[in-house]
Amino acid sequence: MRIRYSTEKDGRPVKKAIVYTQDEHGIDLSKVDTDAVMIVKRLRANGFETYIVGGAVRDLILGQAPKDFDIVSAASPANIRKLFRNARVIGHRFRLVHVALGKKLFEVSTFRSLKDGLSGNTYGTIDEDVQRRDFSMNALFYDPIEQLVIDYVDGMKDIWKKQVRPIIHLATIFVDDPVRMIRAVKYSATTGFHIPLQVQWKIRRQVSLLSSISSSRLTEEIFKILHSPHATRIIENLDAFGIYAYLQPNAAARMQNHEFRAQYLQRFAAEKNSTEAALAPLVATFLENDSSIVWDEAHFKDICVAARSFVLPMNPPRVLLDRAVRLLFREHGVIVKRAAWLANRSYKRKRPARHDTDA
Secondary structure, three states: OOEEEEOOOOOOOEEEEEEOOOHHHOOHHHOOOOOOHHHHHHHHHHHOOOEEEEEHHHHHOOOOOOOOOEEOOOOHHHHHHOOOOOEEEOOOOOOEEEEEEEOEEEEEEEEEEEOOOOOOEEEHHHHHHHOOOOOOOHOEEEEEEOEEEEEEEOHHHHHOOEEEOOOOOOOOOHHHHHHHHHHHHHHHHOOOOOOOHHHHHHHHHHHHHHHOOOOHHHHOOOHHHHHHOOOOHHHHHHHHHOHHHOOHHHHHHOOOOOOHHHHHHHHOOOOOOOHHHHHHHHHHHHHHHOOOOOOOOOOHHHHHHHHHHHHHOOOOOOHHHHHHHHHHHHHHOOOOOHHHHHHOOOOOOOOOOOOOOOO
């Protein structure tokens, strides 16, 4: 174990971070995406401090395969864009870069400053950037070249303790962004870590703050949950905290019925080989327990309308939810023909839809 120091204005050295070697953090380099390593190497070769960061580092330490590899760097978006041909700058308030390599997409961000507070969008240093992250387990920086983990916030200790600990003060973390409550519960469910009692209490006291979150952000969070292999456990835990009532109020109300609850949660354990397959469990139990539902093609439009109303305030693309309903029709032995499906679309195309090729 090493210590990283910085120097105060008066010249005194100040301990900033603990640096863990491969023997200590245990990350298997063979499990690190080679393209992510290439991005780090190229940015480093051009003089920019760069690391793999966030959930990928947490998962690697836990011996799990990360779904995504996010990267953070001292390079500005413009610098990053110049170094990678297949790069696209996105975002309005704080600009990020998506680097496309084959079918993979890597998000590369620039260190952010604390100059304008937690919601500011000015560039800064790694020392500042780490303080803007939500939970200590997600605030570790991994150097795949030297195989070191840089820890400013005792994140490694929290992983060893198996706890979800906020970095930002409890008085402000959920007020600044109520979606962090969803993430805290999600991280706990996916890792098996416990949420400290003080954090649990704060979530229960401030859960109503989620009512101010836009439907688009809630939809984004639900999509992440639906695609998780731990979706059943996440939803169960969100419901226990009273959070699910803000994500899926109609479902949460019906989950008071034990039979509906068991059927509803079981649906999310199914394999998800497409986005529509991930969406289908949101409406399946509701539709299948509605005695007025008739599973024939003539009622397809009405059932789609009922499904859309049920998942509010979530607002998924209509085409995806319609496809999810089509999957349920197939489960009931009914094939909704392409013509009937297109007739249900809320807009008209000037030209035939070349991308809607599923049968």
